[in-house]
Amino acid sequence: MISIWVGSSLAIVALLSLAHRSLALAMFVAAGGLALFTLSGSEVIATVQITFTDTSVLLLTLIVGMIPLIGGALELSGEMDRMVNNMRIGKRPFLSLAPALFGMLPMPGGALLSAPLIERGAGSTTKKIKAAANVWFRHGLLLVYPLCPALIASAKIAGLDIYSVIIALSPAFLLTVLLGYGFLLRGIHGRVGSNTRFSFQGLLVPLGIILAAPAIDLLLKKTVISLHPPVTTAIGVTVSLALAIGVNRLTVSDLRHIASKMKPWNFSLIILAMFIFLNIFKESGAPALFADLHLSPVLLGIVGGFLLGVITGRLQTPVSIIIPIYIAQHGTMSSTAFAVTYFAIYLGYVISPVHPCISVSLEYFDTSLRSFLRAMAPVTGIALLLTLILGMTIL
Numbered sequence: 430m431i432s433i434w435v436g437s438s439l440a441i442v443a444l445l446s447l448a449h450r451s452l453a454l455a456m457f458v459a460a461g462g463l464a465l466f467t468l469s470g471s472e473v474i475a476t477v478q479i480t481f482t483d484t485s486v487l488l489l490t491l492i493v494g495m496i497p498l499i500g501g502a503l504e505l506s507g508e509m510d511r512m513v514n515n516m517r518i519g520k521r522p523f524l525s526l527a528p529a530l531f532g533m534l535p536m537p538g539g540a541l542l543s544a545p546l547i548e549r550g551a552g553s554t555t556k557k558i559k560a561a562a563n564v565w566f567r568h569g570l571l572l573v574y575p576l577c578p579a580l581i582a583s584a585k586i587a588g589l590d591i592y593s594v595i596i597a598l599s600p601a602f603l604l605t606v607l608l609g610y611g612f613l614l615r616g617i618h619g620r621v622g623s624n625t626r627f628s629f630q631g632l633l634v635p636l637g638i639i640l641a642a643p644a645i646d647l648l649l650k651k652t653v654i655s656l657h658p659p660v661t662t663a664i665g666v667t668v669s670l671a672l673a674i675g676v677n678r679l680t681v682s683d684l685r686h687i688a689s690k691m692k693p694w695n696f697s698l699i700i701l702a703m704f705i706f707l708n709i710f711k712e713s714g715a716p717a718l719f720a721d722l723h724l725s726p727v728l729l730g731i732v733g734g735f736l737l738g739v740i741t742g743r744l745q746t747p748v749s750i751i752i753p754i755y756i757a758q759h760g761t762m763s764s765t766a767f768a769v770t771y772f773a774i775y776l777g778y779v780i781s782p783v784h785p786c787i788s789v790s791l792e793y794f795d796t797s798l799r800s801f802l803r804a805m806a807p808v809t810g811i812a813l814l815l816t817l818i819l820g821m822t823i824l
Contacts, residue, residue: 433718436466440706441740444782452788452798453695456702460709467713476708486704488659493541493789494697495666499642499673500545501687503635506677509545511631521614524551525606528567540567540786541696542639544793554617557800560790562613564801565808567786568779569605572598572772579744583771586752587762597768601775604815608808638676642669699788706783707741715740716750726759726824730770731817738777742784747774769820776809776816 440459447455464473480486503509516523528543540563547563571577573595584594645665649656674684710716724733729751737747751770756762762770778784782798791801 430718432466433714436463436713437715437718437740439463439466440710452782452791453698453702456699456706456783460702460706463706463713463715464709467715468709472712473709476712477705480701480705480708483704485657485659486701488663489704490697490700492659492663492666493700493785494693495670496541496642497691497693497696497789497793498684498687499639499666499670500541501691502670502673502677502679502683503638504545505683505687506673506679508635508638508673508677509549511628512546512549512635514625515628515632517627518620520551520617520619521610524554524562524614524617525566525609528563529570540564541789541793542642543567544790548794551617552619556794556796557804558613558617560787560794560796560801561804562609563790563794564779564784564786565605565609565613565805568775569602569609572602572605572775579748580771582745583748583752584767586748587756587767589762589764589767593764594767594771597764598771601768601772601812601816604812605808608811612807613804634676638669638672641672642666645669695792696789699792700785703742703783703785703788707743707746710741716746723758726755726766727817727820729755729758730766730824731773731813731820734770734774735777735813738774739781740777740783742778742781742787744771744774744778747777763823765823769816769824773813773816773820776813780805780809 439462443459443462444455447458464476468476500509503512518526524547527546528540544559544563547559551559551562571580574580580594581591584591587594642662642665645668646662649661649664650658653661673679679687734747734751737750738744741747748771751774752762752767755766755770779787780802781787787798787801791798
């Protein structure tokens, strides 16, 4: 047990201390440190082999490597400029709506689709604010979006109706919007676009290319049940990339230039490292260690949920651990208890170094994890404090 605690602590330290240099390196080192204290050599080899032979992981690695090429193609062709010039709204609503738009159609690495919009629309805004806004506003709607897979599955685990859960989470969603506007977008003024004549084509063509990937992904998931989710995502991203290349008649030389600038292999390596870390975390015994702790509802649901959100960079994994323990130890779970627990997990999730959207956003905007966390500290800190206060009154 002590070795698991030591390994887990070292893994967190490695993630936080090395991520500003290389996110992939940080996750590889964290995985190695955790494995050193919890797994044998043969177990480590077997876990790594599982990662490299998992077709869904390999597909995801490929998908995330392809997504930045879409933005690069639109940028090189000028389509990105035309789209931003024809979005005639204020910069603050733009910086919140653009990532939220793609967040409603969730797909792996989707933050890379909204990142170019943030880059073009935010002007001289600092890199850390661009990355923070891209992550914070992209995920806010997932608290109340009825088609969010993690929310649907979590409500089912807790034995709750999805819409009762959404009602209970609505205050949390409004809080994220208010905090985001008050801290992340403070001081940003002006409007997106230009004084040129408005063009529907200039807006709809690039927007259609970007939305083609998540739209096809969602459509295939709902209609072609036999296809595995990573396959539908790969099809959607491939179609979107093909449209970006075909509509703009890009040449092989153009593609080389885009690849050289966007460095898609960096994004793929991050995803691969992330899954190696997550698989080692699962095999290390750390989840069972959390499950064996006899904690109060506040410590289990809010503190434990937040920490697991940070460690795993996931919503579903902490939910799968905490909600069954909560129900076993404290009886049924009410919608309000679910809401504060889920929101605490969410807050850990949106600042986790192993959250793919954070990783790719930092890479895209060329900023550090440390700067990103400084920008996110006020919004997550206040939200977590309010969640703790509410939790102590209802749990």
